[in-house]
Amino acid sequence: MNSSRTVSLADVAREAGVSPATASRALNSAYGVAAATRERVAEVARRLEYVASPEAARLATGTTRSVALVVPHLDRWYFGEMVGGLEEVLRAAGHDVLLYHVGDPEGRHAFFEHLPARRKVDAVVVVAVPVTDHERRRLELMGVTIVAAGGQDAMYPYVSIDDAAAVRQATEHLLRLGHRRIAMITAVDPDRTDQPIHRGRTRGFYEAMTRNDVPIDEELVVTTTWGGVQAAEAMEKLLSVRELPTAVLAHSDEMALGAMRTIRRAGLRVPEDISVIGIDDHPLAELVDLTTVRQPVRDQGLQAAHLLLALLRGEQPDRAQKLPTRVVVRSTTATARIDRSGAEHSAPGITRH
Amino acid sequence: MNSSRTVSLADVAREAGVSPATASRALNSAYGVAAATRERVAEVARRLEYVASPEAARLATGTTRSVALVVPHLDRWYFGEMVGGLEEVLRAAGHDVLLYHVGDPEGRHAFFEHLPARRKVDAVVVVAVPVTDHERRRLELMGVTIVAAGGQDAMYPYVSIDDAAAVRQATEHLLRLGHRRIAMITAVDPDRTDQPIHRGRTRGFYEAMTRNDVPIDEELVVTTTWGGVQAAEAMEKLLSVRELPTAVLAHSDEMALGAMRTIRRAGLRVPEDISVIGIDDHPLAELVDLTTVRQPVRDQGLQAAHLLLALLRGEQPDRAQKLPTRVVVRSTTATARIDRSGAEHSAPGITRH
């Protein structure tokens, strides 16, 4: 495919008056070559603009110097941000970064069945993807190192946030504002409803409510798949309960925005009638003044990459790293009105009980 | 790095009772092998779970079967969406997808200086990145095929939208609503202010205004770098002119949201006082009811990938593909009030002239 013959190690060696073996050593290993020789070879390599063939090197060493990034979505901010962080440190460490988009179950299946066997990578980073036991075994079988970025399982080394803590923070923020009837829009992954993350986030809500002796109305906990439009629909359900919630906690900022749209369309105001809080601190959250729980996504990517590199070097890094989250108060949450009757903006039938 | 010895072509050949050469042909080329032989080899390969070593194949053929995606940002929806489209068809065509994040000028420089020489890829697609003449020459020198996704230069094959047309549509939408004092928040790339895209978008505005005999107040055309916060600041400038605009056109949805925040904070309403229109149809635009010009981003990625594949196959595809855009009317734009004085919500000094 490449036009003009590229200069090879042999060319450099000849030009420098040494054997290919010595040239190779001079260019790679620190020791075992006379300083003068090393310099001469380096100089020639530079002059000839020599660059080693990665294929040949890989074939000879059995190492690929590349890692696979397994990502379920690319069109959502969270994933792009995470990948950006990963790419940065992996690339800087001299690794090639292969992108694998495995949106649906089939795609993921195909990935785990083929990639490992292809020996294309030394490691794989799964970005917030739940990995089944079977899939994990495939990977381990082939000896590739695996790390989770934004993952939540403790099955392999990971860097993520504490999902339960994030939701707990959001819940406590609302409780502090005097809210008691707090609704939650829970997100689940369409093809893996047993995914632990939801248990984590959902758990944080129950913990905070219980700890503060606030009863939970199960009618106010609705579940849907990730996405603003889905959340908007879920919010419609919440507006249909007998007594409206005074606050809504969504599992993501996108979902919070979806909920807000429904609230507004119903003629209610945010935060006067209903407070809304999201999770993420999506870059647009700032622009729409959305109160949220900030999670450091890019940092998770950076740290996960460092974790992977440490593992690859044979070190014993901390295999379970959780990054802190914190509430970012903006203008979609406000004090709950004590005298709130819930009937003011009621839909038909709401005042009945 | 990999644990157990993987099964090689030689293993398959031995097991099938043929030479490695024949095994190779049986597995790859369609012709030149007896049907029975081919089947036997295929069967053995399957049973042994044989997968060819990509390194060896590449070294032997001189082809890499992989393409580089050069992306300036990963944290913005536009880029993630584009990459998603590209990855899908490239992966399906059997190519590896290498991700190169080249945010700053140095990163881009490093990429163009090193990558081509490394012969790691057969092709590169630049995602909305302006490529200098020098950089393009480097690539061509090495014989790699190059394609632009979302690019705007006509220097190499590309798939994009017609920037001028998109802005023209937005402008005409506002004109049709009766707006005359239309402001535009123009976006520029921080490190390449001479980038043609801005000329394209900006041009569409001038064309539409001129064509409709509406005078342009240069005070209402402000320039800033991409980003909601920057646009919010640019909007402050627009609120400082003597006579306020009745509508604002932003070069992206993020920017439109930034402008809206400033407008609201100034005590003005959208769209009653000032209409706002963006460009993109970002997924969140729907949730905040933002009127915008929709561009098919994922499609651009898909098509660009197909364009690249066609080029790689030696075909002669259409080297300049522009995808259509269209206005998506939501609730941030409304009819201009004829009786608008511009003084109602004025800041100090605004009424003076």
Next chain:
DNA sequence: CTGAAAGCGCTTACAG
């Protein structure tokens, strides 16, 4: 249709 042989461009024990 099939096999023996050379080669792709490196790396790395093994000797000196």
Next chain:
DNA sequence: CTGAAAGCGCTTACAG
């Protein structure tokens, strides 16, 4: 410190 040699796992003319 340095070189000759073998090998990494394929592919592909070149003969049959």
